Amino acid sequence: MELLITPKPFVDESLESYLLRLAEENGFESYQVFSAVVHEWLQEHDHRAAGAFPLSLGLLNVFHANRSSGLRVRVIQLFEQLAHSGELPLLKLALMHSSATFGKRRAAVFRDGIDIPRSFIRLCGIPVCPACLNEQPYIRQRWHFKPYSVCHKHGITLISNCPGCGELLDYQNNELITHCHCGYDLRFAGQEKATTETLQLSRLVSGETVEGTDPLSTAINLSVRFGALQWFEAFSGCELTEQEAISKAIEFFNGWPQGLVDGLELRREHAELRLVKSYNRTLFAEVFGELLLDARKLPMRDLGRNFVLKAIIDYLSELVRNNAQSKQANVGDVLLSLVEAAAVLSSNAEAVYRLYQEGFLVLAVRPKGRSKLETYTPAFRLRDVMELRLARMQSQNDSGDRYLPAW
CATH class of the missing domain: 1.10.260 (434 Repressor (Amino-terminal Domain))
Known part of the structure; x- marks a missing residue:
């Protein structure tokens, strides 16, 4: 053959x-x-x-x-x-499997040097741009991405359903690029003008330069943009498939980091109202959720490129500063696991364990018997980890292994 x-x-x-x-x-x-x-x-x-x-x-x-x-x-x-x-x-x-993850248990795919959240890939129903099909009859990869709902080149909404028969368009099933299975020529479909927010989001996920001073718009690496959008979905509980969620996302990042700070303060206030045990026995995740686990791989862990993690650590640093240690435990005493401490230190769990062995970090909770400290076991106070970062682990170029003491 x-x-x-x-x-x-x-x-x-x-x-x-x-x-x-x-x-x-x-x-x-x-x-x-x-x-x-x-x-x-x-x-x-x-x-x-x-x-x-x-x-x-x-x-x-x-x-x-x-x-x-x-x-x-x-x-x-x-x-x-x-x-x-x-x-x-x-x-x-x-589209290949990627070794990167966009948060805890959030897999990624890889294409031509870019990591993309797997949850962003449309598995059925691929919309098309009639103007693009008129120019060149082929399917663009970006049409497979859920946040991409309008054509950033022509400023029109992608067509998801056939104007002729109303069926969901999916060229992978009918094996037709320019036509629906009913025979309707998609190149002659009507064109609906896109909204400003949906157009901006489509430009962001297509890798185009976007005007603005917020870190999402200025990020050159497309994987970083995808990671930040994936993190926003987890943080807000909104999927970027509806106009309301898209508008909320654009507003959230345009006002960065105020939206993040407001959201974290709201979580802290809600946790305080339902607190049933003292802060020094409360898990970080019980107050803020899986915030650090979701932010530590977006897709880089160093603060120079992970603007989400940097903003979270800035907030936590201010939180500890405003809640000094006292006889009565406060929110600065919540417990971090090895992996959460690693996120704060821009490091890895193995390095944090060595820091504990060398006496740089003190356990707040002793493991039972002689069992080894597990990765997700709450063990360190937030203030201890944050103070260690401020005292010994600041650098222009963050990288976890460099922080280890000599042994």
Whole structure:
């Protein structure tokens, strides 16, 4: 088998879109027929890899595979060898699993040097911009991102449902780029002007330069922008799929960090009203939730690039300063776990454990028996960790391992 015609992929094209065009250019009536032929070829050359090759276009991308993702990569690499004029750049277009996380238990995918929250990927129903399809008939990868709801180039709302039949658009199912399965030509669909907030959000997640002095707009690294938006969803409980949530997010970051401070103060006041034990026996998470765990990997832990974590630590520093130690425990005495202390120190749990062993950090709660201190066990007072940071661990370039004492 050999692919005689290999169209050049667009830089912002999705993998699924390119494979549809590849099948069409080589005379296949549909991607289903094309994938069946490829599957037979794979059976002859690598039957194990063939088992990891899905016939459905919507399941082809690497991030859909879990334990077989390595085989899926092998499939795509074999696929690339079918080109008559050289290898196909399929892996560059693919969404891969990422080793990064955007908070506790929030996985990411990776594409062309950018980490993207997996929860931001549309798994079904891919909207389109009729003006973009008129210019070039291919699917843009950014249309797969949930926060991207309007076209930042043409200033119009993406079409999610077919104007002809009303069905949800999904080119991965009907294998059509410019048309709905009912035959309606999406290039001639009506255009609705986008709101200012939705347009700004789409520009942010597409990597465009956005006017403004807030840290979200000035962040050059697109992964940082994605991380901050993912963190906002966790902090506010609003998903960036509705106009109201989008407006709230833009307002929140435009007024940074006041919105964060107000939200943290509200959490502290609510916790104080329902407090049933003294602060020195209260977990940090019981007052502020998983704030530090969500912020420590967005996607960098050092304060020079993680503006969310920096603002949180600034707030906690002020909180400890305003609540000096006294006979009666106060909010500065809440308990941090190893991993939360690591977030405050821009370090890692192993380094914090060594700091404890060397006597730089004092345990507020002794582990039972001779058991080792567990990662998520509350163990250190907030004020002790914050004072250690202020006294010994300040630097222009934050990095956890450098903070360790000599031994």
